[in-house]
Amino acid sequence: MSSDANGAAVDRMPGVEPVPGSAKPDPILKASGVRRSFGGLTAVNVERLEVQRGTITALIGPNGAGKSTLFNLLTGFDRVDAGEWSFQGRSLNRLSGHKVARAGMVRTFQLTKALTRLTVMDNMLLAAPDQFGEGMLGAFARPVWQRHERLNRTRAEELLDRFKLLAKKDDIAGSLSGGQRKLLEMARALMVNPSMIMLDEPMAGVNPALVQSLLGHITALRDDGVTVLFVEHDMDVIMGISDWIVVLAQGQVIAEGRPADIRANKQVVDAYLGAQHDESGGEPGAETDTGESR
Numbered sequence: 001m002s003s004d005a006n007g008a009a010v011d012r013m014p015g016v017e018p019v020p021g022s023a024k025p026d027p028i029l030k031a032s033g034v035r036r037s038f039g040g041l042t043a044v045n046v047e048r049l050e051v052q053r054g055t056i057t058a059l060i061g062p063n064g065a066g067k068s069t070l071f072n073l074l075t076g077f078d079r080v081d082a083g084e085w086s087f088q089g090r091s092l093n094r095l096s097g098h099k100v101a102r103a104g105m106v107r108t109f110q111l112t113k114a115l116t117r118l119t120v121m122d123n124m125l126l127a128a129p130d131q132f133g134e135g136m137l138g139a140f141a142r143p144v145w146q147r148h149e150r151l152n153r154t155r156a157e158e159l160l161d162r163f164k165l166l167a168k169k170d171d172i173a174g175s176l177s178g179g180q181r182k183l184l185e186m187a188r189a190l191m192v193n194p195s196m197i198m199l200d201e202p203m204a205g206v207n208p209a210l211v212q213s214l215l216g217h218i219t220a221l222r223d224d225g226v227t228v229l230f231v232e233h234d235m236d237v238i239m240g241i242s243d244w245i246v247v248l249a250q251g252q253v254i255a256e257g258r259p260a261d262i263r264a265n266k267q268v269v270d271a272y273l274g275a276q277h278d279e280s281g282g283e284p285g286a287e288t289d290t291g292e293s294r
């Protein structure tokens, strides 16, 4: 359960059963029988998973539970061995990452080395939909391309402004701090105007001073109608902003529920939360995962 602008608790999943594979009233994403093995190791084996539209859903689990693999499968960056899933009622099976993004479901990526050498603005423009070089076009199509470019630039500036990166638009992305890079990763993903964004460890390597600001951006996305699914290790972050939590262990969904349900789930506490909580300790939201476990 998360809070509204006045800090009051809001249950965005009223009546939803806190059990693995539970049906949601308005699922934006539905997956069933999704399996992926690497050699003899079953990395993902998800019988059923639904993500409620307009919520922040956390995907948690111990190292090696299959969280990143599931992200990769759902977003078209890896191939399933079996299973199917649909997004906004449309089957996404076997679509490439590019097509999945165009359908409205994007995931963030850490900036690659090549991207860190480009300016912040160029990073944004490269993430825009329908990228094509001017050289590929005949003279007749140039005005269309120029209009596209102008619209992309305007959208990039709006997003950079929202994420407080506009003053850095001409800086090399590699010069940004860890937290600013996370903001840029989010801003890049939003260039395609997605209905759902998947964040892989948004707080990893982020200076504690920026954690609250990042959390604010994530809840603002949800409040603007973007569905958020995120993988994170920091339990204070997870419990603080999630409307719903899905627990993965050895590739399977072993629990689902509101933060209070998950805290009260003995199987999850014994297998995962106990150890995590001992590690994080301090003030809620004050600790960050360094990403060193990856």
Ligand SMILES: Nc1ncnc2c1ncn2[C@@H]1O[C@H](COP(=O)(O)OP(=O)(O)OP(=O)(O)O)[C@@H](O)[C@H]1O
Residues within 6 Å of the ligand: 038, 041, 043, 061, 062, 063, 064, 065, 066, 067, 068, 069, 070, 293, 294
């Ligand atoms: N390309 C691959 N080739 C072989 N094994 C892989 C590959 N990708 C993932 N695995 C294995 O699949 C299992 C699930 O890995 P995955 O990275 O999805 O877990 P995770 O929950 O994201 O873990 P972490 O929290 O440590 O990031 C692990 O045992 C991992 O070693």
